[in-house]
Amino acid sequence: MAPVRTNPKSCSSEGGSNRLSAVLAILSLEAFLGLTFLQVALAGISPNCKVPEAILNLPAPLTRTAQAAATARVVRIAVIGPGLSGPVLSERRRAKLQHELEARLPNVRVDILDEGRGAALIGDDFDRLRESISRTDPDLVVWQIGTPDAVAGIDPDKFAETLSRATDWLKTQSTDFILMDPAFVPSVDHEKLYLDIVNRIGANADGAGINLFRRYAATQFLDNARQQAHAADDPSLRRACTPELLAEAIARAMRL
Secondary structure (H helix, E strand, O other): OOOOOOOOOHHHHHHHHHHHHHHHHHHHHHHHHHHHHHHHOOOOHHHHHHHHHHHOOOOOOOOHHHHHHHHHHHHEEEEOOOOOOOOOOOHHHHHHHHHHHHHHHOOOOEEEEEOOOOOOOHHHHHHHHHHHHHHHOOOEEEEOOOOHHHHHOOHHHHHHHHHHHHHHHOOOOEEEEEOOOOOOOOOOOOHHHHHHHHHHHHHHHHHHOOOOOOOHHHHHHHHHHHHHOOOOOHHHHHHHHHHHHHHHHHHHHOOO
């Protein structure tokens, strides 16, 4: 039987076409991602909310959140624990967080699931967190912890033990998560208790390499900056920055 002859030019052309298609696909993806990153980066931070970069840079990427934004074009975020500015996540704060996130994530819808029903201690909050993840399956959980425990005078060692168990469990879940420590509140009796709890939260996050939005550091920095500028003390201004700074931290972690 005569050997089957192939046309080298045809093979070369076919292989080259396949390689070209693959390259174009990669370039198209990179162009899309680059455009998304550029649009996210352009959102920026309001001048009165500027804080050190270290506060905004989370150590672990929000992989599932980024995938949800890129594919489903919707991101579901559950907020657990005391609200961004009080006992619960108010509608105004929810709208602010959603607006700031969507400004950084073009063409992505953000659904904020308000799971902040009261000011429970960390043990009860951990139970509620597990129930919430099972029920709603969010892409990202923002867990605000420490404030009720500090006010109640909970033993810091017991708090840290419960937090360690909680973070170990969270790391086994597919859901992304961010811990958020208490806000800095100057000139109040329980501020000293806050600091001990804040230090335990920071040590847990640093040791486990997990995401912690350092609200205490951010609000303390903003408070000091306003004092140095001799600005009038307005706690509402300090609280108003939290959703914007949190949104910026989330967007940055999605770009890693």
